[in-house]
Amino acid sequence: MYDIENYYNAKSVEEAAALLREHPDSRIISGGSDVLIKIREGKMAGTSLVCIRDIKEIQGISKKENGDIYIGAGTTFSHITNDPIIQECIPVLGEAVDQVGGPQIRNIGTIGGNICNGAVSADSAPTVFSLNALLRIEDGNGGRTVPVKEFYLGPGRVDLKRGEILTHVIIPAEEYQGYHGHYIKYSMRKAMDIATLSCSVVSRVDTEKNILEDVRITFGVAAPVPFRCEKTEAALKGMPVDEKLYQTIEESIRQEISPRDSWRASREFRLQIGGEIAKRALIRTVELAGGNRK
Amino acid sequence: MIRDKVLVKCIVNGKEVAEYVDPRESLLDMLRNRLGLTSVKKGCEVGECGACTVIIDGETVDSCIYLAVWAEGKNIRTLEGLEKNGDLTRIQEAFIEEGAIQCGFCTPGFVMSATVLLERGEVLTREAIKKHMSGNLCRCTGYQNIVNAVEKVMKENAAENEGA
Numbered sequence: 001m002y003d004i005e006n007y008y009n010a011k012s013v014e015e016a017a018a019l020l021r022e023h024p025d026s027r028i029i030s031g032g033s034d035v036l037i038k039i040r041e042g043k044m045a046g047t048s049l050v051c052i053r054d055i056k057e058i059q060g061i062s063k064k065e066n067g068d069i070y071i072g073a074g075t076t077f078s079h080i081t082n083d084p085i086i087q088e089c090i091p092v093l094g095e096a097v098d099q100v101g102g103p104q105i106r107n108i109g110t111i112g113g114n115i116c117n118g119a120v121s122a123d124s125a126p127t128v129f130s131l132n133a134l135l136r137i138e139d140g141n142g143g144r145t146v147p148v149k150e151f152y153l154g155p156g157r158v159d160l161k162r163g164e165i166l167t168h169v170i171i172p173a174e175e176y177q178g179y180h181g182h183y184i185k186y187s188m189r190k191a192m193d194i195a196t197l198s199c200s201v202v203s204r205v206d207t208e209k210n211i212l213e214d215v216r217i218t219f220g221v222a223a224p225v226p227f228r229c230e231k232t233e234a235a236l237k238g239m240p241v242d243e244k245l246y247q248t249i250e251e252s253i254r255q256e257i258s259p260r261d262s263w264r265a266s267r268e269f270r271l272q273i274g275g276e277i278a279k280r281a282l283i284r285t286v287e288l289a290g291g292n293r294k
Numbered sequence: 295m296i297r298d299k300v301l302v303k304c305i306v307n308g309k310e311v312a313e314y315v316d317p318r319e320s321l322l323d324m325l326r327n328r329l330g331l332t333s334v335k336k337g338c339e340v341g342e343c344g345a346c347t348v349i350i351d352g353e354t355v356d357s358c359i360y361l362a363v364w365a366e367g368k369n370i371r372t373l374e375g376l377e378k379n380g381d382l383t384r385i386q387e388a389f390i391e392e393g394a395i396q397c398g399f400c401t402p403g404f405v406m407s408a409t410v411l412l413e414r415g416e417v418l419t420r421e422a423i424k425k426h427m428s429g430n431l432c433r434c435t436g437y438q439n440i441v442n443a444v445e446k447v448m449k450e451n452a453a454e455n456e457g458a
Contacts, residue, residue, distance in 0.1 A: 001316065001318045001319060001323070002318045002319075002320065002361070003318070004296065004317065004318045005295065005296070006295070006296060007296060007317040007318070007363070009363075032359055032360065032361065032364075033341055033359055036341075036359045036361075037340045037341060037359060040339060040340055041340075051364075053364060078353065101341075101429070102344070102428045102429025102430075103354055103407065103425075103426055103428065103429045104341065104344060104347055104354050104355055104356040104407075104429040105341060105356070105429065107350075107353040107354060107355055108355055108356075108359070108360065190425075190428070191425065191428030191429070192342060192428060192429065192431075
C-alpha cells in the first residue's frame with residue numbers, strides 16, 4: 001500500500017484545477033514514476049493526489065496549421081519517440097526522451113511530469129530549452145503561456161502555482177524549422193541511470209556559405225536548473241563551420257558552465273566531458289544539416 | 295483518509311475481472327494478492343528491477359509503480375496468460391534451452407519484456423535487444439544467455455516469415 005491520504009481523479013483540466021484548489025495538501029500525479037517512488041521513500045508520504053491520467057485533451061501530439069507543435073503534457077516518453085510528427089520535425093526530442101530510465105519507465109513517464117518535477121537531470125529538459133519551447137499552463141481561468149526558461153526556479157522547483165496544470169509543451173514553428181538537433185547523455189550506465197551531465201545542441205547551418213547561422217546549447221546537471229550557454233552561443237553564431245568552430249565550442253563551454261562536485265562525478269570531470277559532449281553534439285547537428293564536415 | 299474501495303473492471307489474461315481495490319494499492323498487489331498471479335514478482339518496488347513487469351495494452355509496465363485503479367478498462371497480460379494448454383511459448387522454451395534462468399526470480403519479467411519485443415516482429419541487433427531488455431535486472435546469469443534466447447527466437451520467427 002502506498003501512503004496516500006486522499007485520491008481524486010480529474011476528468012478534465014478544469015476539474016483538476018478545482019480539485020487542486022479545494023485540497024491544498026494535494027499534488028498532481030500523472031505517470032507516477034517519480035511521485036509514487038517519492039511516496040515509497042517517505043519524501044511525499046501522506047500526500048493527497050489529483051490524478052490527471054484520464055484527461056484525454058492533454059495527451060498526444062498535434063501540428064497546428066502554422067507549424068507549431070503541441071505536445072500534450074500527459075504524453076508518455078515512448079509515445080513521443082514513436083510519434084510520426086516528432087520523428088519528422090524534431091527527432092532530437094524523441095531521441096532524448098528515449099534515454100530516460102528503461103522501457104517500462106518510458107511507457108508510463110510523461111514529458112509534463114519530467115518538466116514539472118524540476119529535476120536538472122531530466123532528459124527532456126535540455127532539448128526543450130534548446131528548442132525555445134513554450135509551456136501552456138491552465139488554471140480554469142484563462143491560464144498563461146511561459147517560456148520554459150522562466151519556468152525552472154531552482155532544484156526541484158518550478159513556477160507552477162496551486163491550481164495550475166501544465167497542459168502542453170509548445171514548439172513554435174520558427175524554433176525548429178531549418179534546425180537540426182542532437183542530445184548526448186553522459187551517464188555511468190547505458191540504461192536505468194540518470195545523467196552525470198547532458199547536453200542538447202540545436203543549430204541552423206547555411207550549407208551554401210558554410211556558416212553556423214544559429215546555435216543553442218543547453219546543459220543538464222551543470223547548474224541548479226537546465227543551463228543555456230548564451231555566451232558560447234553568441235561567440236559561435238556566424239562562424240564558418242570548420243575545426244576552429246569545434247575548438248571554440250569546447251574551450252568556451254569549459255569557461256561558461258560551472259558544474260558542482262557530487263558523488264556522481266567531480267567538477268573537473270564534468271568540465272572535461274562538458275566541452276567534449278557539446279563539441280560532439282554540434283558536429284552531429286552539422287552532419288545532420290548536410291554540412292561539409294569531411 | 296481513504297476508506298472506500300473502488301471497483302476496477304479490466305481484462306487479465308483474456309478474462310474479464312472486476313475487483314474492489316484500495317486506491318492506495320499497486321497493480322502488483324492486486325495481481326498477486328487478489329488474483330493469485332504470483333509470477334508477478336515483488337522485487338525493488340521502485341521501478342528499477344523489472345521483476346513485476348506486465349503487459350498493459352501492448353506495452354511493458356512495472357506493476358509496482360502503477361496504481362491498481364489505473365487498470366480500469368485496460369488489457370493486462372502476465373506470464374500466467376502465455377501458456378496454451380500447458381505448452382510453453384517459444385521464448386519460454388528458448389530460455390530453458392539457452393540456460394537463461396538460474397534462480398528464476400527475474401524470469402517472468404524478462405519473458406514479458408521479450409514477448410512484447412517478439413510480437414512486434416522486428417529483427418533487431420544484439421545491441422537493440424539489450425536496450426529493449428534494459429529495464430529488467432538479473433543478478434545471476436550475466437544477461438548473455440537471456441539475450442541469446444531472445445535473439446534465437448527472433449531469428450527463427452524471421453526465417454519462418456520468409457518461408458511463408
